[in-house]
Amino acid sequence: MTRYLYPAPSPTEITPRDIYFGRRAFLAGAVGLAAAGQAGTRQASAATLDARPGPFGTSEPLTPREDVTHYNNFYEFGLDKGDPARLSDSFRPRPWTLRIDGAVARPLTIDLDTLMKDHAIESRVYRMRCVEAWSMVIPWDGIPLADILRLADIQSSAKYVAFRSVLRPEEMPGQRGGAGSIDWPYVEGLRLDEAMHPLTLLAVGLYGETLPNQNGAPLRLVVPWKYGFKGIKSITRISLVERMPPTTWNRLAPDEYGFYANVNPGVDHPRWSQASERVIGSGGFFGERRQDTRMFNGYGEQVAQLYQGMDLRRNY
Ligand SMILES: Nc1nc2c(c(=O)[nH]1)N[C@H]1C(S)=C(S)[C@@H](COP(=O)(O)O)O[C@H]1N2
Numbered sequence: 001m002t003r004y005l006y007p008a009p010s011p012t013e014i015t016p017r018d019i020y021f022g023r024r025a026f027l028a029g030a031v032g033l034a035a036a037g038q039a040g041t042r043q044a045s046a047a048t049l050d051a052r053p054g055p056f057g058t059s060e061p062l063t064p065r066e067d068v069t070h071y072n073n074f075y076e077f078g079l080d081k082g083d084p085a086r087l088s089d090s091f092r093p094r095p096w097t098l099r100i101d102g103a104v105a106r107p108l109t110i111d112l113d114t115l116m117k118d119h120a121i122e123s124r125v126y127r128m129r130c131v132e133a134w135s136m137v138i139p140w141d142g143i144p145l146a147d148i149l150r151l152a153d154i155q156s157s158a159k160y161v162a163f164r165s166v167l168r169p170e171e172m173p174g175q176r177g178g179a180g181s182i183d184w185p186y187v188e189g190l191r192l193d194e195a196m197h198p199l200t201l202l203a204v205g206l207y208g209e210t211l212p213n214q215n216g217a218p219l220r221l222v223v224p225w226k227y228g229f230k231g232i233k234s235i236t237r238i239s240l241v242e243r244m245p246p247t248t249w250n251r252l253a254p255d256e257y258g259f260y261a262n263v264n265p266g267v268d269h270p271r272w273s274q275a276s277e278r279v280i281g282s283g284g285f286f287g288e289r290r291q292d293t294r295m296f297n298g299y300g301e302q303v304a305q306l307y308q309g310m311d312l313r314r315n316y
């Protein structure tokens with residue numbers, strides 16, 4: 001189990017990512033840093049999405065597409081940040097069905113392409129803060145989760161929403177691990193009011209194209225005020241439930257990862273500070289910028305009222 005704990009960020013800022021991208025950063029520097037983000041590797045199957053701008057944008061500079069798609073956490077494909085891009089080619093994100101069940105009047109099994117035809121796709125630029133103390137700014141394309149949950153007619157007994165990732169060991173090398181492996185599939189959860197919040201997005205794309213496999217194709221959750229691990233990838237099932245559902249990281253290390261996982265610079269991880277974050281993709285020759293982490297990742301105006309009266313130190 002220990003090998004699955006997130007690594008503590010290095011105090012020297014020499015990270016695996018810097019090493020992985022070291023040569024590339026040098027080349028980009030030689031031809032001008034502005035070009036660094038433009039040279040993304042495209043999946044052969046990436047399709048352009050017809051997305052219109054949605055609310056809640058940010059004017060912060062976007063993380064280059066190359067970084068968004070090559071610095072990933074997706075343990076189904078391996079533990080290194082480069083593994084998901086390298087080892088996910090044989091994953092088949094289509095056809096895909098999403099099951100919505102549990103405390104609903106109308107359980108549904110929806111074909112993803114049908115869902116995408118029936119709903120407008122919005123593009124939303126969100127900050128993303130990983131619990132490992134790095135951050136990105138990502139232009140997602142997706143559908144508000146609330147719109148999709150409403151299709152199933154939620155019953156009043158529903159208090160939480162449980163999410164489940166796909167289980168396909170034949171296509172996901174990380175799921176073939178032996179003893180000490182994560183108990184697959186990856187599972188996550190939200191309180192119902194968090195799931196219905198207008199910021200909460202089911203993403204089907206980024207940078208205007210369908211999601212690359214490594215980013216959670218064909219659909220993944222994005223909850224921008226929470227640590228990145230809440231953003232469960234390659235979702236096959238969403239269940240409305242009465243009790244707080246189990247979550248993968250909480251099961252592995254309950255003292256380090258809580259159910260809520262709201263970004264909070266005032267509550268440190270037991271093994272490192274959460275006060276600041278490394279801005280992925282902001283580096284030239286001199287390393288990446290660090291910036292202060294903001295309460296609720298900067299979305300406090302929209303979400304702080306969800307947690308009124310709660311002790312966020314205890315409910316981490
Ligand atoms: N199924 C699944 N979902 C997952 C993960 C994972 O390992 N498996 N990693 C999480 C973590 S820790 C983060 S930070 C984000 C990373 O998303 P990205 O690679 O698209 O930036 O995905 C989250 N969703």
Ligand SMILES: [Mo]
Binds near residue numbers: 131227
């Ligand atoms: Mo993460």
